[in-house]
Amino acid sequence: MRTTALAHALAVASGLAASAAAETVHGALVFTRHGDRTTKHYGAQVLTNLGAQQLFLVGSDYRARYLDSASPNQIQGISEFQYVPAQIHASAPDQRILLDTATAFLQGLYPPLSETRPQIEGQQLANGSSVNNPLGGYQYVTLHGISADSSDAVWIKGDDECPAVARASAEFRASAEYRTRLAATRDFYRSLHPLVDDVYPSADDLSYAKAYDIFDIINVQRTHNKTSAAAQATDAQVLQLRTLADSAEFGLNYNASQPARSIHATTLAGAVWRHLNDTVSSAKGPKFSLLAGSYDTFLAFFGLANLTAASPDFYGLPDYASTMAFEVFTQRPDFRPADARVRFLFRNGTAGTLRAFPLFGAQKTDLSWDEFSDVMQTRGISTAEQWCGVCQSQAPFCAAYEVGNGGVTANAVSADSGVSRGSWIAVVVVMAVALAGNLVWAALCLLGSRKRKEQVAAAGAGKEVHSVRSHDSGSV
Ligand SMILES: *[C@@H]1O[C@H](CO)[C@@H](O)[C@H](O)[C@H]1NC(C)=O
Ligand SMILES: *[C@@H]1O[C@H](CO)[C@@H](O)[C@H](O)[C@H]1NC(C)=O
Ligand SMILES: *[C@@H]1O[C@H](CO)[C@@H](O)[C@H](O)[C@H]1NC(C)=O
Ligand SMILES: *[C@@H]1O[C@H](CO)[C@@H](O)[C@H](O)[C@H]1NC(C)=O
Ligand SMILES: *[C@@H]1O[C@H](CO)[C@@H](O)[C@H](O)[C@H]1NC(C)=O
Ligand SMILES: *[C@@H]1O[C@H](CO)[C@@H](O)[C@H](O)[C@H]1NC(C)=O
Numbered sequence: 001m002r003t004t005a006l007a008h009a010l011a012v013a014s015g016l017a018a019s020a021a022a023e024t025v026h027g028a029l030v031f032t033r034h035g036d037r038t039t040k041h042y043g044a045q046v047l048t049n050l051g052a053q054q055l056f057l058v059g060s061d062y063r064a065r066y067l068d069s070a071s072p073n074q075i076q077g078i079s080e081f082q083y084v085p086a087q088i089h090a091s092a093p094d095q096r097i098l099l100d101t102a103t104a105f106l107q108g109l110y111p112p113l114s115e116t117r118p119q120i121e122g123q124q125l126a127n128g129s130s131v132n133n134p135l136g137g138y139q140y141v142t143l144h145g146i147s148a149d150s151s152d153a154v155w156i157k158g159d160d161e162c163p164a165v166a167r168a169s170a171e172f173r174a175s176a177e178y179r180t181r182l183a184a185t186r187d188f189y190r191s192l193h194p195l196v197d198d199v200y201p202s203a204d205d206l207s208y209a210k211a212y213d214i215f216d217i218i219n220v221q222r223t224h225n226k227t228s229a230a231a232q233a234t235d236a237q238v239l240q241l242r243t244l245a246d247s248a249e250f251g252l253n254y255n256a257s258q259p260a261r262s263i264h265a266t267t268l269a270g271a272v273w274r275h276l277n278d279t280v281s282s283a284k285g286p287k288f289s290l291l292a293g294s295y296d297t298f299l300a301f302f303g304l305a306n307l308t309a310a311s312p313d314f315y316g317l318p319d320y321a322s323t324m325a326f327e328v329f330t331q332r333p334d335f336r337p338a339d340a341r342v343r344f345l346f347r348n349g350t351a352g353t354l355r356a357f358p359l360f361g362a363q364k365t366d367l368s369w370d371e372f373s374d375v376m377q378t379r380g381i382s383t384a385e386q387w388c389g390v391c392q393s394q395a396p397f398c399a400a401y402e403v404g405n406g407g408v409t410a411n412a413v414s415a416d417s418g419v420s421r422g423s424w425i426a427v428v429v430v431m432a433v434a435l436a437g438n439l440v441w442a443a444l445c446l447l448g449s450r451k452r453k454e455q456v457a458a459a460g461a462g463k464e465v466h467s468v469r470s471h472d473s474g475s476v
Helices: 002-022 049-066 096-109 163-174 176-184 186-191 208-224 235-253 259-281 295-304 369-379 384-391 396-401 406-418 424-461
Strands: 024-033 088-093 144-146 288-293 323-330 341-347 366-368
Touching: 024 049, 024 096, 024 259, 024 295, 049 096, 049 323, 088 096, 096 288, 163 176, 163 235, 163 259, 163 384, 176 186, 176 208, 176 235, 186 208, 208 235, 235 259, 235 295, 259 288, 259 295, 259 323, 259 369, 259 384, 341 369, 366 369, 384 396
Parallel strands: 024 288, 088 144, 088 288
Antiparallel strands: 024 323, 323 341, 341 366
16 A cells, blocks of 8 residues: 555656656746836836846846756757847836846846856957957847837837726726725824825825825835834834735736726737747747836736736735746757647745746646637737727827727727737727717826826926826836
8 A cells, every 4th residue: 555655656756857857948038027126106216226136136047047058947049158149039118227127137147258158258359369348248138128109118018108008997996995995094094194204294195095105115215214214114014005005006907807907918918929929930039038017017917817816926016026937848859839838937026936827717837839829819919009999099109000090990900800819808998998988088188198298397307206106107
């Protein structure tokens, strides 16, 4: 009896070992949040030295998983020490904090050659001398900064300039859930006034309506300023503030019965799929892609991909420098698209390890490439034109698609349905937009354009911008 059980256990263990050993990774995409930063309250937040260290560490850990030849998960054919441009794609919105975030990550991914491979560092000149790059063979990994005016902006920040997201998100504040919490936490927030009275002059301004902002101010001060009043906040108060901010931000970014709230997750899904499709279908595609974005896109994706069913922890805000990874692998060393599988992994900040979770409420932590493609294309948005339609966006590049003319929008969506089967999100949103009526629409346009003008004016004057909405471009 015992021997049988032991034999069985051994068989299972060796089976697992064998399958792990046989696995070959062919490509990966990582989406990262910025690291520690100054408060978002005034806008123009920047990555701190601590934040840069966090991203460098996370980048180094991805190096250990995907580049190191001793790793069982090394990406097949990837250059281990020397950066090869065709193998790596990195992009971030044109915002300093996210560009710096991606840069620090890439510094960890491909550190200076003097630290890893001094023998291949120098370039030989005709006169026989050898020359290194500055800073010990620093490697200049190309990072694409995406302008907010470019149609490519929708892939990483599909909520910016998207009135449909803003409108859906604003409805959270009308929900019973929101109003109950607003009332139940009023005394708690008022009691914190002495901690933030330098930022909020009146205790009346403190409520669940500003859950993230208040949490952020106190959290940042506690880390950076020992003499600030906020540093007096207790661990219990901070936990309470964080939990309330979790619920508010999740509510603003996902609602199962209102897909428009997560349009930014549908564009991310589209981008992830396209990048991995390039990896899978062409030997020339990038082997490793890095995208830097915001926590609201994480939360919307957690909802869209039903990760909250895998673990209730996904209802919470991801810590600074959190990453989600999508890796394509096969059980055999040679690559055949029909054998490819995709796995989703998440690491919460710099603590803990990268862990696999099942996507879309599945039982297993990997999907076949076909299953993955199917669901990412069904739930995802795959063209900027589609995004313009579902968002009813006034972004300059949308002018090319004649958005706002309902007939064209609806046609664009259905014409695309061969590519993205069942664009139910698009259809639902277009219907909702049609129903919402012109009055609301006109008011939102006015508000939206005023908000943009204010931001531009404030940025120009170097003034402080108070960002309270979760979908400002400062939402990082
Ligand atoms: C070789 O050329 C480089 C670049 O012009 C110069 O800096 C270096 O001093 C030269 N070395 C010798 C040995 O002449
Ligand atoms: C989710 O959306 C539904 C339908 O729009 C709405 O009735 C409900 O209040 C929303 N819940 C939250 C928490 O936003
Ligand atoms: C720290 O907080 C105190 C009290 O609010 C303030 O006077 C001081 O300028 C802050 N220091 C820094 C470095 O921000
Ligand atoms: C997926 O990759 C294949 C091969 O490169 C390409 O033909 C196809 O257009 C790609 N699909 C999309 C939507 O990019
Ligand atoms: C990440 O960590 C925070 C606390 O630091 C927690 O609230 C959140 O639920 C965690 N998320 C996941 C997916 O583990
Ligand atoms: C999420 O996954 C759970 C568990 O598999 C399932 O019961 C639920 O219907 C799924 N929800 C959505 C929105 O897909």
